[in-house]
Amino acid sequence: MARCDFAWSPRLLQCGRTTRLPLRVDTPDVNLDLGSFTEVDRRWSDKQRTLYLYVRAPLSAGDEVVSAQSGSQEASTTIGVRSLEQIRQPITFRETTYPRRWPLGVASTPSTKRGQVLHDLPLAPPSAEAVSFWHNCDDATLWRQLPVAELPRAHFVNCHQGCPGCGTDVFTHSGFYPWVRNHLPGDFKSTCPECGLVFPDNDILAGDFSGAHSDLDPRQSIVDDGFGYVDEEGHLFLFTATYCRDQTRAFGAGVGVMAAHARQLGTGPEGEEARRRLSLMLLRYAEEEVYLAAVPQFRYGPTLGTELLWQWTTTGQTDWASEPDPVAALYRMGSQRYCIDTPYITETLAIAYDTVWPMLREDQQIVERARACGLEVGSPTGAVELVEQMLRSLLQVHLDGGASSNLPRVSEGVLVALRVLQRGDGHDALTWIYDEGPDELRVFTSNDFFPDGTPPEATGGYNNIHTNGLFALEHHLRQLKADQPGAYDEQQFPSMLADPRAARVALAPHEISMTGGAYLGFGDGGGPAVQSPQGADTFHAPLAPRALAWAAQYTADAAVARLHETVMSRQFVSQGMTILDGVGLAVLRSAGTPEHAAAGIVYGDTSGHRHQDLLDVQLWVKGQPFLSDLGYPQSWASRVRWEGHWATHNTVWATVPGVSSDLAGRGRVLRSIEMDGLQLIEIEAARWIQGADDENPSHWTRTDVRFRRLLALLQTDEDGVVLIDFSRVQGGDEHFRLCRGLEGELEILDATTTPRTGTLAAPDVERGEDESLRHTDHRGLAWMDEVEEVAQADGWCGRWRSRRNDEAEMDMFVLRASGAQALTGRATATMGTPESSTYSYRTVCWRVPERTQEMSHFDLVFEPRLGPTKLTSVQPIDAQDGSAIGVDIHTCGSRHLQLRWSPEGETSFAGQPCGALRIDLADKTIVTGTPCKATIIGLDREGVWIDVDGLVGIGVGDRLIINPEGRGRNYRVIDCQAVDGGQRLCLDVTSILGRSRVEKLEGTQLLGRYTVFTRTGYLQGARLCADLRGDTQGIEILQAWNPDGQHTQFELLTTPDLGVNEWGWVVDYVVGDTVVWEPIQVE
Template identity: 50%
Template sequence: MYYLRAPQTRGDYTLSAECSGQSDALVVQVRTLEELRQCNRYNGAEWPRRWPLGCDWDSTKSAQTLQDTPVRQVNMETLRWWLEQDDATLWRQLPEAEGPRAHYVNVHQGCPGCGTAIFAHHGYYPWVRNLHPADLRSECPNCRATFPSNDLRTGDFSSGEYADDGFGYFDRDGHLFLFAAAYRRDLVNLYNSPIDQLTSLLRTKFEPQIARRLGIMLLRYASEVLNLAAIPQFRHGPSQEVETAWDWGQPDWSSDPNPIASLFRKGMLRYAIDIPTIGASLALAYDTLWPWLKEDRELVARAQALGLAIARPADAVYLIEEMLASLLQCLLDGGGLSNLPRVSEGALTLIRGLDRPDAQDALEWLYDRGPEKLRGFGTNDFFPCGTPPEATGGYNDTHTRGLFALEYQLRQLRQRHPQAYPEALFPSLLDSSRGRRIVQAPGELALLGRIPFHFGDGGSSGVQTPLHDRPPLEPLPAATKALADEYLGDDPLVESARQKPLGNTVLDGVGIAILRTGEMPERAAAGIVYGDAPYHRHMDLLDVQLYAYDRPFISDLGYPQSWASVHCWEGHWATHNSVWSVAPDLHPLELPFDTPQPFLKAIAGRGRLVRILS
């Protein structure tokens, strides 16, 4: 195995190999970032994948447009390390996109030294890593061994017993242990936290030196995203169900027969689920810097010293705006797919942050072709009882919070550009009667006034864990309730519903029934799942739960410790029943651990009658 470093000078380089009279050759193209930003057609598609496609970028931003976003609290302890570093360290902390990034939730082998004993510390991500600064090392919390044995930072790809080739270490049996790729994934995820923190700090008190630090980080992120907009081969890639090695490197999706379809769920620097929230985060950071960024020449000089080819403040503005436009196009291509309705939330925030009066094509996609299909989202993505087709708790809240957050984003966009986005073309998402039910439903899932009925990935409440230390349950966040009051509050039914005692509730859309005692809040409650919601839930048919005497006596198992055991339990309809018996000659479905989730959802709750006990 040979590892070759790509030339640092642009050009076309021929790489050839010959052995035993046979030879082969390929051309490696090295291009500058400026060249990658130029529009071209390849394999029937427009590149780079930057909205609007096939056009040179033209900025239309004339004001800050996202400063109505609530300011997050700043954690100075989290931020301290980033405030102490020089520009070069900040630049290096974000890995180059060409380095693989990966994570899997079905990790089986554990640690090369102590095996699966590592999972006693955490079922998903047990490795201990020092990310400040990056060293590409992973320590086992159980046996304290450090991996890999080689130092990738110095170009060493092969030394020692546990060498990582830049993706992972393969043992003699071919098992893959993710070290470098998972470490880079952690680094990329970490990079957005100080960006958010610096943004909040500047929104509280603007200081040019802090702004330049944030500017360096945004330019660094932009340089990698623009690379990926033109060369999608190095995008994060699909979220696999099990550790899987690339076949001689990541696929060149741009050369597939249908290259745009191949970008589905491939993400960018981060994987698909994160793209909408990362796009919104970066848009707010840019909007915060924008008035100062378009004038500051010191930032330009410092970026030049790091090797970035920009000459004036406007170049910095264009780089960052093109990054945001590339993230928007990633969403429009289906590359960023997340919990509903986050794709639409992220896209609308990006459009607002870029201050675009010409994004009608993007809005049409969101309304008619995107994952939420906003024209019918408030009706088609909620049952008549007001519940979304999701697990309860946080996932349900994503739907419900998102409906009102989307309505807010649309109204703000329409207020900014009333002629461009008229309500006649892009109507409100809220139907008043359906909106009232959607607001009421989360409260009707409350148990003992302190906890929601748990169903699916919402998480277990913990059997026999006392609830008296928990504060009273707020079914919806304050921000969502405030928007609901504003948009629906003139209807007296909304307020009267909040004052009505819960009593027994039957949410027949999602299929959850709850029986309560007469106190307020109730002393005891029993619930049963009899429906079959398709998203973020397990095979929970006829799952029975009992809460009494300030604690859960029987509760849902919640999120699994590890998906690696899916073949033993997730495919069996009775798995999550809290009270069940073993029937002779009946066995779990024994589905492969990498069975696609859509198939698991398709068979969800499809049990068969075994016997009747009388």
């Protein structure tokens, strides 16, 4: 039977708008009755057997019927056409209130705005070019720059095939957004930066959706009607949808530019035209936003990491209002902008409205110019109402879950909207951000930051959103409460800075800086280009200046105040070794301010933008990266197999038979030494997985894979350094040690190499064949080609020469690599050919097959340099115990170092007894003393001190371990006083790991409302306390996991004395726990 049906049609459409109607028929020859609609264009698709009709709604409102007949089959659909004024009126559809505009169900609310309140929020200086365009274009051109809501929006053109013309060569320019586009003014054209072809061939601005209106044959043209172009192989290219996304962003950026420009010009006559144009831009944006509040089907929609053929490609956008739970369906759907951008554009629009408000509320010329552009607005009061309805609609997008951004941006968007509207009745909105929203402000400071002040995120941009956001939240809350005295109760909506870690949040980002401009790369975080030297000095200031200023003002912390003063005076902060034991990051530094060399290691775990970078080591010297992380991925399509994969990091690894997991694991610090000319850290770690227990699939399990790593940064002659890097791997199946080294060429000295087929994954695996591998952990290895096998695993030196800096070289001395096969392979970006990659490394890979019970050793020494070597010899020192190793280093300046390490305990080197660690440096000998143990006999969690019954001799700056047989966390002593029966030690970080409110309790199983970080067994061995002061014992946590984004499930040793809705505090230690301090003896 012949087909004839409308696959999709909009339920509601604004007067005069154009939409696409897909009519599924067997032949394009159909009889149509469009009623009051006007046909703009049509396109027939043989592949979909669909006639796409592009129709414009009438200018008058009504329920319009569109019908079609194909042979004996008929189809019809009814479309509600409404004016903007009608769309703004509250209705109920499927028991849900529309428009989705706060407060819901209110047709109109008088403006409560009394003045300008957002001058405290700075704006970046505007671009002169952008100001010129927005200031000088005519009103009609300005109005057209914001795409209509009916056009789809998407993130990526194509992350797999690249460009229809040159294929993956386009990715040379970027994996995410390589296309060259003009947005001032917009033309909906995308130019390939590699081959120069321009897409699509049709002119959508002229109403050409089919390509039939151009001089080209539409059958041979690349036509994109907004929903994408699909080639003969079925590959999707989203030119128009991604351009639409970018053009919408460009319009929003223009709002910010003109707001900054209007601020610069002030309130005098010279700024009148700037304020009027900014008002027109606000009204234009408002028209689309209030429309989307009533017609959610045209919202941005789901955020997809790659191009994807989904329902709207062949039919139309999903009508979220028709879903079983219409509000839940709006989760992460955004509005005109995608969900992550929504809080940002809300703030931009709020600042712009605050800037023009005095003029907008009384200027008739703005109204007349907007009406000339086709907007339904009758008076300045109506213009103010429309803009405020836009802001209230965006506020509701946040409350509906449509704005899902990096924490705590959603809450910032809500607070800025309430501030600019000057609303004292926003209790429901504040309750939502405190208790229901993604940021959960009631526990944000305690639960979203580790005790050391770092959030569970990648370092750099992602990390700083949390950190900047904490102080922005505090600022907005204080300003809102001051503007609305008595409206928002302090007890109901408390300060964000009451937690003892608040000051640490401001200090932590500065403590992972490296050589004065870079920072320790962790996960997807951005930062200096991984291949290039750092740019300008950053004075250890990764925080936004206003956030650091707010932190100094609101915490009243002396250390934060000193940091702020130092940074503002453009001075560097003097720093020694950094150990952030909550998140698990450490940085070793040479002397100097800033230090000229720094080595960092990742040993913890996070939940956001995490790589498989457990025990990844990075090394910077004089602003030059010698060992670096790839950081932000070329594309989300490449992240899992490449940038986030363990094999692209300078680390060790062990596969686990039958286990395929993107999780890496976590570690802890065993010891550290900090002295003139030398900094050292020793870490142990394990791989953790979830789901190994079939009966308890949510349980975290520590596998039998164990790692040990010792790093020592040694200053040689003058400003020279060496990095001693010893590793141990035990358990699992195959053992690996990977090192990408310095980007450039690698010369193997003292050993021969032989070319080998395939990739580092296997001789029979070609580059990119990452789907059918012996183990999924080999994915990254399957992209490293041009393999060469080194004749011997150790006893040789490799020398990297930089392809970017003629002076940069790094020598790697391979002291020992037991039972390993040594290979090298070319490592280039995976999107495109190796030749089109913007970087090229020569990775060294040591691979030990099937060493389940035996321990593998990988002992290396690196000399990074920007000139001649400072070394005359680097030799291993053999030990009686096979797990132990020593190194003997002589410098050109006659400096002599010997380091002996025995991870399994006491052994002997050349017949001489040696403990766990011995260092002979010049005329000094440093050895580890006998560990001293004590018991916690008292504590104050808010004061961050403990009383112990021993540890005589411990002092300020020493580090101790609490519960060495359990969680084994590391603390620095910042004050020490003798008290009756022992010592009172003030520690560097709080013991509070988070808090949760009891929602359900069944025996030892407690379900807590609010999420506490649990990943990779983080809370195993911690305690749950009923309160912070009276409960000094707590109950041991055996297992903890997050069943969803709002809860934490605890499995406890015994049943807690807690009732439903009572708070439980998760802490690291209690009275009675063991404390261990290992003194360092200098002879």
